Amino acid sequence: GAGVSQSPSNKVTEKGKDVELRCDPISGHTALYWYRQSLGQGLEFLIYFQGNSAPDKSGLPSDRFSAERTGGSVSTLTIQRTQQEDSAVYLCASSPQGTSGSRTGELFFGEGSRLTVL
Amino acid sequence: GNSVTQMEGPVTLSEEAFLTINCTYTATGYPSLFWYVQYPGEGLQLLLKATKADDKGSNKGFEATYRKETTSFHLEKGSVQVSDSAVYFCALNAGNNRKLIWGLGTSLAVNP
Numbered sequence: 001g002a003g004v005s006q007s008p009s010n011k012v013t014e015k016g017k018d019v020e021l022r023c024d025p026i027s028g029h030t031a032l033y034w035y036r037q038s039l040g041q042g043l044e045f046l047i048y049f050q051g052n053s054a055p056d057k058s059g060l061p062s063d064r065f066s067a068e069r070t071g072g073s074v075s076t077l078t079i080q081r082t083q084q085e086d087s088a089v090y091l092c093a094s095s096p097q098g099t100s101g102s103r104t105g106e107l108f109f110g111e112g113s114r115l116t117v118l
Numbered sequence: 119g120n121s122v123t124q125m126e127g128p129v130t131l132s133e134e135a136f137l138t139i140n141c142t143y144t145a146t147g148y149p150s151l152f153w154y155v156q157y158p159g160e161g162l163q164l165l166l167k168a169t170k171a172d173d174k175g176s177n178k179g180f181e182a183t184y185r186k187e188t189t190s191f192h193l194e195k196g197s198v199q200v201s202d203s204a205v206y207f208c209a210l211n212a213g214n215n216r217k218l219i220w221g222l223g224t225s226l227a228v229n230p
Contacts (some may be wrong), residue, residue: 004161043207043220091162106152107218109161 002026004110006092012116013082021077021113025094032069033095033107034077038088046090049075082117089114120145124208124221131198131228139193139224141182141208149210151175151184151191156205156223165193165206198228 005024013019025032034046045059049069060066064082069075079086093107125140143149153165153175166175171186180195193206208221 042222043209043218045218093162106164106167107162109163111159111161 004092004094004108006090006110006113008113009111010114010116012118014118015084016081018078018080019082019115021079021090021092021115023075023077023092023110025073025075025092026096026108027073029094029096029108030072031095032075033093034067034075035091035093036088037091037112041088043091046077079115082115084117087115087117120149120210120212120219122208122210122219122221124206124224127205127223127225129224129226131226133200133228133230134197135228137193137195137198137202137226139206139208139226141191141193141221143189143191143208143210143219145189145210145212145219147212148186149212151182152209152211152218153180153182153191153193154207154209156207158204162207198226200228200230202226203228 004026007022011019030051032049036044036046047060047067048056064080067077089112091109091112093109095107121144123142150169152167154162155165156162165180166177166182168175168184171184174181174183182191182193184191203226205223205225207223209218211218
């Protein structure tokens with residue numbers, strides 16, 4: 001399809017296990033974002049990729065969280081040694097613009113990956 | 119710092135009722151303001167936006183006016199439909215895309 005694709009849509013894991021969440025952005029979009037949506041917490045910024053620039057990791061909550069973006073396209077968010085507080089919906093978004101010019105702020109979101117840590 | 123406050127839900131209305139969802143913000147400078155909507159089972163999508171004071175964003179019968187004097191961007195619709203049932207998020211962009219600041223979301227349920 002033409003939209004942002006995320007997988008898996010649902011993931012149930014045991015505390016202490018590692019998980020990988022994948023995001024395939026819209027073709028041609030240079031900017032990619034990961035957000036976390038927790039019940040009653042709104043959207044929490046995690047990490048931002050723009051082209052070949054170093055990613056902005058300022059939102060990652062701990063060093064158990066990491067993300068890569070290969071070839072300027074697909075991104076993987078990895079959570080190591082999962083904890084129950086990591087349970088949330090992880091949203092990926094892409095945008096044709098980066099930070100250099102536009103303030104339009106239109107992000108195109110995937111449907112999210114719901115992570116449940118038991 | 120920058121922040122967004124929107125009214126708590128859930129909001130329950132009958133079809134054809136008037137809708138207002140309040141959103142106020144705190145920001146330095148001149149932010150752009152947005153309403154995003156999340157329909158059941160779908161991803162977030164942009165509903166409307168306004169990039170400067172007194173601008174009115176509109177889409178699908180929804181409107182919101184950027185009021186700098188009251189630091190508000192309230193969402194309104196004159197006659198809601200069942201298909202408008204969703205969660206609505208107010209957000210601001212204070213200068214770079216990665217720092218979209220979000221409200222907590224307001225759930226709207228419209229009954230026939």
